Amino acid sequence: MNHNFAIIMAGGLGSRFWPTSTSHKPKQFLDVLNTGETLLQQTFRRVSLTIPKKNILIVTKSDYLNFCLDQLPEINKENIICEPSRRNTAPCIALAAFKLKKIDPLANFIVTPADHLVTNESEFKRIIQLGLSVTAKNNILLTLGISPNKPETGYGYIQFKKEENSFNTEIKTVKTFIEKPELELAKSFLETGEFLWNSGIFIWNANSILSAFEKHMPEMYSLFEGGWDDINSDNEKAFLETIYPHCPNESIDYGILEKSSQVYVLKSDFGWSDLGSWGAIYSDQKKNNQGNVGVSENIFLYDSKDNLISLPKEVVAVVEGLNNYIVVQSENRLLICPKESDQNIKKFVTDIKLKLGEGEI
DSSP states (O other): OOEEEEEEEOOOOOOOGGGTTTTTGGGGOOOOOTTSSOOHHHHHHHHHTOGGGGGGGEEEGGGGHHHHHHHHSSSSSEEEEESSSOOOOHHHHHHHHHHHHHOOOEEEEEEESOOOOSHHHHOOOOOHHHHHHHTTSSEEEEEEEOOOOOOOOOOOOEOOOOOOOOTTTTEEEEEEEEOOHHHHHHHHHHHHHHHOOOOOEEEHHHHHHHHHHHHSSSSHHHHHTTTTTTTTSTTTHHHHHHHHHHHOOOOOOIIIITOOOOEEEEEOOOOOOOSHHHHHHHHOOOOTTTBBBSSTEEEEEEESSSSSEEOTOOOOEEESSSEEEEEEEEEEEOOOOOOOGGGHHHHHHHHHHHOGGGGGG
């Protein structure tokens, strides 16, 4: 029996990709990279290079069930786990771990967001296989850390201990997690050689992560454990609707990883980006001679450089004298802002909600 599984988290809002990504259809269900695949489809295909398709589970909000079924026709409906509400990554992963343990007491699995970019899929496959081989035999919590190539302020960092451990030379003991730093601090991180970007991709076995939940988040652990008989049964939906309002809105990083002494990081370099903003899309896309991304035959640019432009195909646009901007239109929604302000888009969306209502985003 193959004890390896994968959990793809596909329930996020993707609000930093407004106006293309909305609460009605977030970015993981969109082809934001113009590759012919949505981000969810890319992630599923990439994970299936290592994990049998029947062992891949999708965790998403119940509103997005049909998107998953439409975009992944090769997956069984039973492999789509529907959360009744968004409660961050800790409840999502706890639910998945309980389900997998009930399916297979020796379940060993990767957890990955549905909306990341990986350009070197063969190296990704090697790293995942290496990680799974270690966590199958050891009760550790393994996170993938990306070798940084610039002082990025939009990512969290993992500091590791340089000394060797008994697992593998590519695996290091985690010293601490650090939230998104200021630029000067990020520069100092790179100089030490002791820091990696926190990818938000994890590998562990069901027993090790559930033991960590029992120790560090005991109240939430008890909520799920109390419904052991309901999990993977016809009663699961009603059970989740009962307990989810009582689950903390907590990330796995803060709830578990920052508190555990069993956390290790696997140094990775497979062309990763979390695609967390339009600025990240700009960085990862091919640019013309003026540094512009997204230019089509209907867009006429004059004295304009280093812009990201995404407009409907039927729109004819003239842009003059614009540098370092994001210009994105989707249906009746239009965004124009400096690239350096792309982290503010989440705030813009909140303001729109407050003034115009949820239906306008």
